[in-house]
Amino acid sequence: MPITKYFTLPSSVKELALSPDSKLFIAFISSSDPITKQPWCPDVRDALPHINKAFAGDDAPELAIIEVGQKPEWSNPRNVYRTTWGTKNIPALVRYEQVNGKVTETGRLVEGEILNKKRLLNFIV
Template sequence: MPISTNFKLPSSVNALDLPTETNAAVFIAFLASTDPTTGRPWCPDVVAALPHLRAAFSDSTGPEVAFVEVGLRPEWRDPSNIYRTKWNVNSVPTLARYERISGKPQEVARLVEGEILDLKRLDKFIRGSI
């Protein structure tokens, strides 16, 4: 399945287990957690982006994306939130692309908030054209 909701995020980018093939990418979508009272993410930008992310990664032969929830609003706003401090995520949604560069895992690109809604840009991002 190209969308993983049970991905175990390592402690840092350096600990990501990435494929060794050239241009092989791992995608992580950092998303607002689901509000238990509404059953939806608390962030309206995440609600808007989710259909686009699901559609973009729905092809069973395409790349895989890990959906990682960053916490409910109070957790997310905490400056010591691990996604802010270890992953440099300051906005949700954030879609990050990681590749192995000179043998080391590195973030090579990201789309943030409304950029994910631009379907042409999202497609180029996934194909590695951005």
């Protein structure tokens, strides 16, 4: 499956469109610095190559990339990704699946956990 870099999140988890047997992974990352064109968060810069490699294969599950904003936006406790999507750390790689007919978060890796190749690959299986 492809990596979707311009994914539009619905207003809540329950509105994600998932078929019963599918998984959707969302990577919440920092936005790119307008000057450097790189993510402003060093942890995101470290994790992105691992995420991209893990989801590069034709048989890899679907991944959506969501940029949480520049540092001032992300630092705001009312940031929608903090309040609605439960993201307290970036990078965060979150798995969503249908459980008993409802779309539910079924797993999450954050920050340095994403750098552990074995843990990352086991997480996306």
